[in-house]
Amino acid sequence: MTDDLSRRVAAIWRIEGARIVATLARVVGDLPTAEDLAHDALLEALAQWPREGVPHNPGAWLTAVAKRRAIDGWRRERARGEKYRLIGADLDEVTDAAWQPIDDDVLRLVFTACHPVLARDAQVALTLKVVGGLDTEAIARLFLVPVPTMQQRIVRAKKALSAAGVPFEVPEPAEWPARRSAVLTVIYLIFTEGYAASAGDAVLRTELAHEAVRLGRVLGRLLPREPEVLALSALMELQASRFAARVDANGDAVLLADQDRRRWDRSAIARGRALLERADALGRGRGPYQLQAAIALCHAEATSVDATDWPRIVQLYDALGRLGANPVVALNRAVAVAMASGALEGLAAVDALSATGQLRGSHLIPSVRGELLSRLGRSAEARAELLAAAGLTRNEREAALLRRKAEALRSRPEGETVG
Structure with a gap:
């Protein structure tokens, strides 16, 4: 398989993977089985597409292949009951023109992965893996744990769902409070990965961020009087408003101070402001997402970095x-x-934060230290920190930006401060 086709297949899976797994989970009623079927279909695509070409609708192709594999499995197990007849009939309807996964399938997938039978960390990790498409290394970095620990956590979570016979469905409203917090967390973490990709050669993964925004809107329709649900949507709308200005024509990152604010999406900002106002109007006090949305609104309403209300x-x-x-x-x-x-x-x-060791191994602290040391005129120290940060990040674009900033400090006299 050529490198170009490999990249295309990887991109198709990033965009379509969650919906394919969600559609299969609705059909077979079991998340781990759905994920296995989807991966089997992907392996078949890797074998066939180099010979036959990528189909017009690859998502439909992968779903149909996975469903056929499900039928074959049921045949081998001699399970030829009503479930078999239903899936066989449904398969005939899956065509390139007609394949349209139900919008709420992905939300059902999130609710399934956030079942109370799992511990909170396991809920979030499994959802990021299955819905967000993050690899285990990226999830381990988010949790600040070793990769083998995270691998074991995800495997145990899948086994626990299977053992408990957890159905693939949006739970009854009475069950929502037990899952709501985890659902909000994973939707926002999926958005965060789209807003600032942790690895790869792109600053943004917009398809992932926009899926998180969509899920937030669906959840908001289900829970219109939950302030934190509204606030999460507000936060994502406000953050997403900057997408057009966050990268330049070459795909490189543009820092907040350098962004052309005329390119910010004013409609998204208006939606975010209105959602935050609705959340506040419920009068229950601001929770974490309301506070983060309020911070994002401060940035969105400022005409420049200098005009931002930083004390607020x-x-x-x-x-x-x-x-x-x-x-x-x-x-x-x-x-x-x-x-x-x-x-x-x-x-x-x-x-003070660095001394706690909480972000040890992350590029975040050395990148911020480098910027602050640069402003203080401590160019040699700043350069060392920026290069250290470049070595720690797995996002190639971010690493290149950090190295460019470090290189620019070579010619700056020691002690020369900036505003």
């Missing part, structure tokens, strides 16, 4: 930190402190 953002981060310790939130707060009170205070906050 620091206050919002303080409130967010009181709701629960999170090292990434603490790091973002340190950046806001640097903007509000100066790079020296921001650096002290970063160093």
Whole structure:
């Protein structure tokens, strides 16, 4: 198989994988089986497509092949009951023109993976794997655990769902509270991976981010009076409004200070603002997603970085930190402190976080330290930190940007500060 076809197959799976698995799970009623069938179909595609070409609708092709494999399995097991007749009839309807997965199938997949039979970490990890399409290394980095630990966690989660006979369905409303928090978490983490890809050669994975936005909207229709559900949609709308300005013509990242704010999607900002207002109007106090949406709105409404209300953002981060310790939130707060009170205070906050060891092995702390040291005129230290960050990130575009920033410091005199 050529490299070009390999990349195309990988792209098809990134875009279609969750919907294919969700459609199969609806048919066979079992998530681990659906995932196995989808992967078997993908292996068959890797064998056939180099000879026969990629079909017009690859998602339909993969789904049909997986369904045929399900039928073959039932035949071997001599299970020729009503389920077999239904799937056989359904297979005839799967054509290139007609294949349209039900929109809520992916949401059912999220609810299934977030079943209370699983521990919270297992719920989130499994959903990121199956729905978000993240590899195990990326999920392990999000959880700050070794890759083998995460592999075992995901395998155990699949076995637990099978053993418990968990149905593939959106649960009854009375069951939603037990799963709602995990569902919100995984939808936002899927969006986050789309907003800032953790690996690969692209800054954004827009198809993943837009799927998370869609799921948030569907969930909002199911739970229209849940403030955190509305706030999550608000947050994603506000963050997604910057997509057009976050990369340049070459696909390289454009930092917030350099973005052309005229390219921000004002309709998405208006939707985000309205959703946050609806959440606040419910009068239950701001939760984590409401606070994060309020921070995003501060950025969206500012005409420039300098005009941003940084003291207000620091206050919002303080409130967010009181709701629960999170090292990434603490790091973002340190950046806001640097903007509000100066790079020296921001650096002290970063160093305090670094001393806890919570983000050890992540590129985030050295990248922020490098930026703050650069502003303070400590060019040699800044360059070392930026190069260290470049070596830690698995996103090629981000690594290249960090190396360019480090190289630019070669010619800057030591002690020359920037605003």
